[in-house]
Amino acid sequence: MIRVDLHTQEVFPVEEFYPLRRKCAAHIVEMTYLAGCGHPGGSLSTLDFLLVALSCMRHDPKRPGWRERDRLFISHGHISPGVYSALGAYGYFSLEEAVVQFRKANSPFGGHVEWSVPGVEWNTGNLGQGLSAAVASALAGRIHKLEFRTVVCMGDGEQQKGQISEAARFARKYRLNNLVAFVDVNGLQIGGETEKIMPLNLPSLWQAFGWNVLELEDGHHPQHLYKAFRQAYLHQTPTPEAPTVILAKTIMGKGVSFMENQAKFHGTAPSKEQAIQALQELNQPNRLETLETNRKELGTLPLSLHKDHTFLEPPQIEVGAPMLYPAQTLTDCRSAYGRALEDLAKRNNREKIKIVGFTCDLEGSVKMNAFHKTSLEAFFEGGIQEHNTAALAGRLSKEGLVVFFSTFGVFAGSEVYNQQRLNDFNRTNLKVVATHCGLDVGEDGPTHQCIDFIGLFSNLFSFSIFFPADPNQCDHIIRYIAGHKGNFFVGMGRSKLPIVLKENGEPYFDLDYRFQPGKADRLRNGDEGAILAFGPVVHQAIQARERLLEKGKKIQVLNFASLKPIDEAAVREAAKTGAILVVEDHHVETGLGAKVAQILGKSGLSCKLQCLGVNHYGSSGKPKELYKTFGLDSEGIFQAWQKFF
Amino acid sequence: MIRVDLHTQEVFPVEEFYPLRRKCAAHIVEMTYLAGCGHPGGSLSTLDFLLVALSCMRHDPKRPGWRERDRLFISHGHISPGVYSALGAYGYFSLEEAVVQFRKANSPFGGHVEWSVPGVEWNTGNLGQGLSAAVASALAGRIHKLEFRTVVCMGDGEQQKGQISEAARFARKYRLNNLVAFVDVNGLQIGGETEKIMPLNLPSLWQAFGWNVLELEDGHHPQHLYKAFRQAYLHQTPTPEAPTVILAKTIMGKGVSFMENQAKFHGTAPSKEQAIQALQELNQPNRLETLETNRKELGTLPLSLHKDHTFLEPPQIEVGAPMLYPAQTLTDCRSAYGRALEDLAKRNNREKIKIVGFTCDLEGSVKMNAFHKTSLEAFFEGGIQEHNTAALAGRLSKEGLVVFFSTFGVFAGSEVYNQQRLNDFNRTNLKVVATHCGLDVGEDGPTHQCIDFIGLFSNLFSFSIFFPADPNQCDHIIRYIAGHKGNFFVGMGRSKLPIVLKENGEPYFDLDYRFQPGKADRLRNGDEGAILAFGPVVHQAIQARERLLEKGKKIQVLNFASLKPIDEAAVREAAKTGAILVVEDHHVETGLGAKVAQILGKSGLSCKLQCLGVNHYGSSGKPKELYKTFGLDSEGIFQAWQKFF
Incomplete structure (x- = not known):
């Protein structure tokens, strides 16, 4: 473990670095050999940055959920062996456990990084999505007025993915200069050279996003990495109000001769002979047989090892009294939602922000205007970028906030189904309120008719699905979800609806009514x-x-x-x-x-x-x-x- | 209607243009007024380009499905009034019908452009997806060795969407210089100014994509539009092998004083007074009352008006004889798929390409290597860009080709569910073969476990869902889908499976077996x-x-x-x-x-x-x-x- 104070030290203790690096590299070899699978190549190309970042970030391995910690996100989640080695070396957990449990059924040390590992903030694995989560973390810092930085590592292959553009734009718009991104440019992806698979001019692209771009010719040199990271961290950049990306040229498989620059080792484990050779090259002991025995002796692991270390509980919400729309009212559930949300904002966002709202260029249609006006600092316009916004809103909901994400049904569900799926197993606390569900969308036609929200969200284990019958029930449901932890999808149409009445002509969903999930x-x-x-x-x-x-x-x-x-x-x-x-x-x-x-x-x-x-x-x-x-x-x-x- | 030969004429007949423009603008006003909804603002800002493009593109309104036509795609599908006005003016259909039927239930003249309207190539409406379809069309030209051009119009708001970056990269990679994109930079989206909603440096971005970028200060001036379009069409650009984008500054609501530069008129129809004023300003007759009567008299329209005008039938496929994996074989369905696909390619792609394959950086994992080798020109690597690839593959399947799209289940379904939904109601002919379905994915963990494909694809009316029990059945199914029209999702796991046997020990799915949808x-x-x-x-x-x-x-x-x-x-x-x-x-x-x-x-x-x-x-x-x-x-x-x- 190395600790450097980047506020005062300009020079990185390079001599301490190399032995640590070799040790971690050896663990990468051990893990992937033992599991017979995994991704050693990228692990070895990102490792140097990980170790340098962990040496100078503000974090405490004993308190992975420390509210003021700098947060580290891994977008190319398959480099889990590298991440586990580095976090283990910094004392987040027993490296021995990580090595022998890697990729074993029910182990927290999964094939792609998982939040069940202390020090891991967010499950990734489907590429191109980690930046959105990191942007959420940077935004959480702003909202909570905390000084922490957010650091995110990405692969160069995943830069092809459109969601990264969306996240980069959002970060620039909101001037999230508390965000540092690192791109491991090893030039290879599963299929071969990134330049052949899908050519991309990374510096031009990130410049177009308006970020500070720092390019490194040697992304393994600790002093170079440290200098760039420090510059970004301390805002010593040409555009200090913008976030910074470090584009670092690296070598896939760095440090293990036969893996270097071999696309095959993106996702192939070494054989026993190869593992032994690698350990020799790294000048580390060969413990393979002991480790094999230890792994075998593990038997079947219990699922209880999966604990969430970073979830920040949502704040206590004052849900207020329901509004009653009298019998003769004709209004839409959207408007009832908007009014309830405004009321919630007035009650809860006075002193500090507790409730946050997102939309994607549909503020007026989803009736978030009043919320926006009431809570200027708590409303975020994601632009026509639903993938980023859904992922971002999901992560933010684990940062001690109640997060509402509203757009049309087709955009909140159909378009971002996988982002919601990833939110789901990241155990988020997201309130998705989708308008324009069903055929009830006005005359926009089939592209805008969300007729599958039950079919979709039924696949997501933790999501509840609610749908009010009238504005009164809508008000009750919105207050309910604001006050309860968990992922909720609330659908509604666009049209004005009459009030549902009792046989005596009074509103059915009156002030005495209580909404209960699972109750017809x-x-x-x-x-x-x-x-x-x-x-x-x-x-x-x-x-x-x-x-x-x-x-x-x-x-x-x-x-x-x-x-x-x-x-x-x-x-x-x-x-x-x-x-x-x-x-x-x-x-x-x-x-x-x-x-x-x-x-x-x-x-x-x-x-x-x-x-x-x-x-x-x-x-x-x-x-x-x-x-x-x-x-x-x-x-x-x-x-x-x-x-x- | 104006017709210009861009191969010989440098000057556009501007004097003929303005009367036509005013007439079409009036139809936009009429349609939206009659329907009481719709999107006049963007219709009026893109209209000039539409009219100029239609004047010099190679197309025949009497043959909307003509194989060699230049194709026109509209990505910001909400500008349907503009599109219908322009196509109607060029004789694709009766303008009168379009005006009175606009946005009426069951009418082909939907709120967002639909393929049921002659001259419309592709349903859009969910923004940011039209470029992918246009890229497919350009690719179809290459594959079929036809000289036609593809033209696509986009809004500036939707440039925020990540999928556009993916499509732009794909087009550049494959040097699709038969593609001309037009971006209507009116500076407004529903929520207000694009610069405030989500700032974007369009010229830098498109330059980073490696496209030719032509900027127009006045995107309404017919001569300027013509000059730029001609340059792009004739490859008179700095990088002739690259596609070209025209970034044209325009005025939302152009030509109707009270609509100009008003974000409100993105999606608001004029009142009667406003419509009358607009018609006066445009110097066009006020026919509103007659039109209103005609609309009322329409009654309920039949669904039969929805005909597909551009679907090119898939070629006849020789499916060959099934392969038999003997009783003791242990192999994976992926490999059986790969072998079947290779065999199909050998049989069908010899003289010209009939079967096309796409993957997203997973060629080896989904076993497309042999197909790739056999059909070098028919295999396309989409990169880690699933959204673009799914949409692109979908459109291509309507261009007289049998298209296989293969990746892991989570990427072929969960991640691109909405793209598949859009394919579905665009009535595509796509063969999605997804490996790594279920828990059977190796040790990649939950992000890679596609456990929802039935739940997802059950929502899509035209998709069938098949899942082989062993490699023999897999071979039968792959040949079946190659030879049958329609959208199919075929799932399979990753592991090697024993052969399913009869009680007598022989393979159950033998040479006499015939796969039948709907038969257990x-x-x-x-x-x-x-x-x-x-x-x-x-x-x-x-x-x-x-x-x-x-x-x-x-x-x-x-x-x-x-x-x-x-x-x-x-x-x-x-x-x-x-x-x-x-x-x-x-x-x-x-x-x-x-x-x-x-x-x-x-x-x-x-x-x-x-x-x-x-x-x-x-x-x-x-x-x-x-x-x-x-x-x-x-x-x-x-x-x-x-x-x-």
Whole structure:
């Protein structure tokens, strides 16, 4: 371990560096040999920077979650052997454990870096996404008025990925000069030379982004690395208000002769002979047989080794009292969301920022304007850059903030599904509120119709899916998610909706109502069948039910504002009526109907089931026209009931 | 309509231009007024370029699908009023129809441009994706050795989107100088000034991409536009082998005084008074009342108006005879895919290219090497740029080619879900073959485990989902998709699999076997229960069945290689045994088990059902270890059966 004070020292203790470097390089060889797989090449080309950065960053291996630590992100997550070696050498954990557990089932020391390893901030592995997380960390420093720096390492291959451009632009826009990026330019990716796979002029590109660009001819020389890093860290750059990128030429596999400049060793482990030769070259002892025995003796590891070391708990939120929209109100859930968010901001963001909001050029459409005005410093415009914004918002939600991310459904889900997936297993605390869901988007047409949000978010283990039936329920749900930890997707349409009423004409979702995940609302009673619905079609269902009542049929109407978790008991109860009609403004095979069928299928209950929903792509058109076309209006529901039951 | 021969004419007939321009501008006003919504601002800022381009491009309004036409793509699809006005003026369709049908339900004249309109090549609307489609078109020209040019219009707001960087790099790498891009730099997006929303140095950025950059101070001046377009078209540029971008400063709402430079008119229609004023300013007759009447009289439009005008049928493919992997073979489906693809290339790509392959820096891992070697000119390396590659491959599949896109499951599905969605309603003909699906990915860990492909692709109406149980079935499936039109997702794991055998020890999927979508394979008979599975767990299921047989239980084993469409009859038949156990290397709630439950739920059949699958994110680890952890190996299946039934 080397410790350097970059505020006072200009010279790096190079003589101490090389023995440490060789030791870490040996661990990289050991790990990958033992696992029989892994990525030694990039590990050895980034290693020097990692060791130099860790020598002078502000961090404490005993407190990986220290709020004021400088944060280190690894975007090319496959260089995990290099990262584990370096962090282990700095005392974050037992190097011995890391070496023998590397890539073993249930071990925290995964093939791509994982947050379960102390010192690792964020799971990466899908390339091009680490910069967004690092940008979030730099932004967290600004929001919390903390002085820490954020450092991110990237590969040169992943520079091809568009999301990096988005993240770089965001960082420059918000003048995040507390961010230092390092690009390991070893010139190779899995497929061969980066210049052949996809040519890229890195200096020009980063200059176009408006960053400070420092180029290093030898990205292994500790003094050169230190000098550049110090310059960036201390803002001794041409544009001090801009972030800085260090583009460092390196050699893949550096320090192990047969690995050097060999694309093969991007992702190939050394054989035993090769490992022995490498250890000799590195002048390190050959402990391979002992390590092999130790690895074998591990047996099956428990999953309990996965602990999160850096999650900053969200602040306590005062959720306030619900707003009541009276019976005759006609407004959209978007506006109810906007008002609730404004109220939350007023209550919680007065002294310091607790609630943060993001959108992607749709502030007005998603009704974040009032929040923006109320919390000037807490609102961030991500531009038409959804991939970056989703990832950034996700990471920020682990930094002691309640983060709302709002855009249209197709952009909050379909377009950034993988970013949400990565957020999900990074155990974020993100509130995704998506407007313009379903066919209810105005006349924008099929590209803008998000008819798959249940199908998508059902794949993500920690995400709940909610969808209010009217503005009153929307207000309740927004306050609920603001006050509860976890990942939530809240969908809503675009149109104005009538208030859902009790049979006595008063608002159903009144001040006494409490939103509960996994609980359906029985809006109307009846024992001759049940209509199950959510969202804008709920009031159509109620109207259809009235017409059926006139025909002497008493049907119950259930509202499923909580789609995940879902109220299985309510479905089973409804099945007792013998006839269930599901109505939804969603893909008919992947939404509520599918979930209801699953519950019936698993419970073995026998009940007639029919589903109405979106069974082909919609066209442009007013939602009312489209609902008619798809048979989702009260007339369509009424006719369907008559036909099927 | 103006026609100019750019090979001979240096001067544009400006005097003919302005009357045409005013007429089209008036149609923009009419359309948006009539619909009460739409995007007049950008329509008016791009209009001049559209009219100039159409005046000198090689195209024939009577033959929108003419193979040798120059192709025009619109990336900022919301400027549909401008596009419809211009195409209508050039005789692609009745302008009258376009004006009165604009944004009406089921009309082809949607809110964002759609292929159902003659002259429109590709549905866009989600920004930043049109360039990828245009790049595909330029590539198609190269592959087919046709001289046509591809022209693409983009907005300046969408330049923020990372996918544009990816597409620009790909175009430069492959020297697609048959591509001309136009950026309408009106300086405004929905949220306000682009410079405030997300600052971007466009000239530097495009120079960094290595493109020719032509800047225009007045993007409305027909002579200036013509000169730049001609230069780009005729390769009279500093780097003739590179594509060219024209960055043109324009005025949003140009020509209508109260719309000029008003961000509000990005997406707001004029009121009646405003429309009347605009028509006066444009010196055009006020036909609003007649048009209103005509629109009202349209009634409900039929869906049949949606015809595809540009789809080029895929070539006839000689699929050859299946390869037989004998009973004792141990190989992976990836390799079987690679061999089948190589064989298809040898049979079909000899004289001219019929089958094209794409990957994203994973050529070796997805086993495309042999195809690459066999078809040097038909293999394209997309780099670590999945978004661009998925969109590009999709468009290319409508250009008379059979297109295979292969990468890991998380990159072919999760990461590019929205690109596949856009492909889907663009009615592409894409063969997505994804390796590394499920937990069966080696030790790369959760970021690389694609456990949601059924959940994802079930949302896409036209995509089929197949998953072979062994290399023999894989060979059959690959030949099947090569020979059939449509979008297919074929998943497979990474590991070597034993051959699935009949009870007599011979390969089940032999030369007589025929793969049929929607048909399950009954691998083993039995009437005391059924195990339903697909993919790598199939042989685990067979082993478990043997052990159960030893205990006196005769269970049938069904293989669902076709997951969408699914064999509902086989499920219902299995239900007659009274007990179904589903086993899958997939998210347990969104895969085969969910589909089986749905079928049971909808059929009202009563049958005990249990599902084994992936119920939390996996860790790094050998697939064998992971299957054990998740209870998906033969032991786990055997135990589960004993426990539940």
